[in-house]
Structure formats: C-alpha cells, structure tokens
Amino acid sequence: MTKVKICGITSEQDALMAVDAGADALGFVFFDKSPRFIGVEAAARIIEKLPPFVQVVGLFVNEDLDVVNSTADCCGLDIVQLHGEESPEFCRLVRRRVMKAFRVRGPESLTPLADYRVAAYLLDAYSPHAYGGTGEVFDWECAIAAKQQGRVVLAGGLTPENIAAAVTRVQPYGVDVSSGVEASPGKKDPDKVRRFIQLAKHPHPI
Numbered sequence: 432m433t434k435v436k437i438c439g440i441t442s443e444q445d446a447l448m449a450v451d452a453g454a455d456a457l458g459f460v461f462f463d464k465s466p467r468f469i470g471v472e473a474a475a476r477i478i479e480k481l482p483p484f485v486q487v488v489g490l491f492v493n494e495d496l497d498v499v500n501s502t503a504d505c506c507g508l509d510i511v512q513l514h515g516e517e518s519p520e521f522c523r524l525v526r527r528r529v530m531k532a533f534r535v536r537g538p539e540s541l542t543p544l545a546d547y548r549v550a551a552y553l554l555d556a557y558s559p560h561a562y563g564g565t566g567e568v569f570d571w572e573c574a575i576a577a578k579q580q581g582r583v584v585l586a587g588g589l590t591p592e593n594i595a596a597a598v599t600r601v602q603p604y605g606v607d608v609s610s611g612v613e614a615s616p617g618k619k620d621p622d623k624v625r626r627f628i629q630l631a632k633h634p635h636p637i
C-alpha cells in the first residue's frame with residue numbers, strides 16, 4: 432500500500448487530523464522562505480504530541496549541515512528531506528535517513544540520481560520560481576523511469592482529484608502532498624486530507 436506524507440504541518444490540530452486520517456508521515460518545513468515555514472520550537476511542541484508509528488520528516492533547502500543535524504536532534508526527526516542543491520556528500524553526513532528531492536524538467540533531470548545513496552528519491556516538478564510546494568505537476572513517465580534506480584516518492588501538484596490516477600500509473604513507494612490539501616497556505620483542509628489519503632491507499636474502489 433502506498434505510503435502517504437502530508438507536508439507543511441504548522442499546527443497540532445492539523446497534525447492530529449492528518450494522523451487520524453491515516454497519514455504515514457508528517458512534514459515540517461524548516462525553510463524560512465516557505466509560506467509553510469515552522470520554527471524549531473513550534474515544531475518540537477507539535478511533534479511531542481504525536482502518537483507512535485508516525486514518521487516525522489523535516490524539510491530543508493540548502494541549509495547548513497550543523498543546523499540540519501541539530502534540528503533533527505532537537506525535534507526528534509525520523510527522516511530529513513533535502514529539497515535544494517545538496518550534494519551526495521552532504522546527504523551522507525546527515526545523521527538521519529534522507530529523502531533527496533529532485534525537481535524534474537525532463538528525463539535528463541534523472542541523471543544525478545545514481546550518485547545519491549539515500550533512502551528514497553522524492554520527485555517534484557521543476558519551477559523557476561520556488562524550490563517546491565508550487566502545486567505544479569511533472570511528466571509522470573519520468574517517475575516511472577526513476578523507479579529503476581530506487582524507491583520513488585512522487586510529489587508535485589498532487590490533489591484528491593489526481594491522486595488515484597497518479598498511484599495507479601506510477602505505483603510509487605510513497606506520495607507527498609502540500610498545497611493540494613490546503614484550505615490556505617499553511618492550513619490544511621480536513622476533507623481534502625481525508626479524501627487524498629483514502630484514494631492514495633485505495634485507488635480502485637472495491
């Protein structure tokens with residue numbers, strides 16, 4: 432069954448709602464140019480309220496290694512998601528499992544994957560305007576091709592409307608969504624979160 436990460440959590444209410452809806456992982460954005468930015472202390476206060484068996488992911492963009500590792504310790508992160516131009520060596524020095532994000536423009540965007548020894552490749556749409564969280568979709572054929580190199584987490588413009596088609600076609604290890612399940616930037620819409628998770632995990636109605 433496809434794993435689901437709900438990213439851009441900024442409140443305890445949204446965190447517990449997403450967990451109750453069946454999320455496998457929650458994402459906290461430690462990138463201060465994001466509308467979903469959360470500070471370390473605020474994130475730690477939410478994370479300490481989470482039940483067991485939910486993975487906690489910290490998202491960083493071109494952050495200092497020391498900051499990544501100290502935030503991971505402070506907040507009890509399980510996984511680090513690196514969404515900038517971090518090198519293979521940088522990923523190796525992170526003291527957590529790493530999901531390295533690649534912003535896909537076309538098949539040539541997949542060439543660097545082979546250099547990275549990481550827990551999963553997260554594929555997102557390329558945008559010249561932002562590092563992620565844009566709601567833009569890329570050509571899923573690239574995600575299908577990337578599965579030859581390792582675990583793929585599909586992201587980029589996923590919504591309750593397209594997630595069943597995405598999971599059926601790509602059959603990724605997991606999916607990640609931020610803007611597609613929001614009521615407004617940084618605030619999740621409970622109905623969208625529930626429908627998204629249900630359809631990601633059960634794309635074919637029984």
Ligand SMILES: O=C(O)c1ccccc1N[C@@H]1O[C@H](COP(=O)(O)O)[C@@H](O)[C@H]1O
Pocket residue numbers: 438439458460462465466467490492514553555562563564565566567586587588589607608609610611
């Ligand atoms: O969510 C953000 O604000 C964000 C900022 C900077 C880098 C990545 C970000 N989010 C990640 O982007 C993808 C796609 O998001 P969306 O569903 O299209 O809105 C996803 O992996 C988020 O974790």
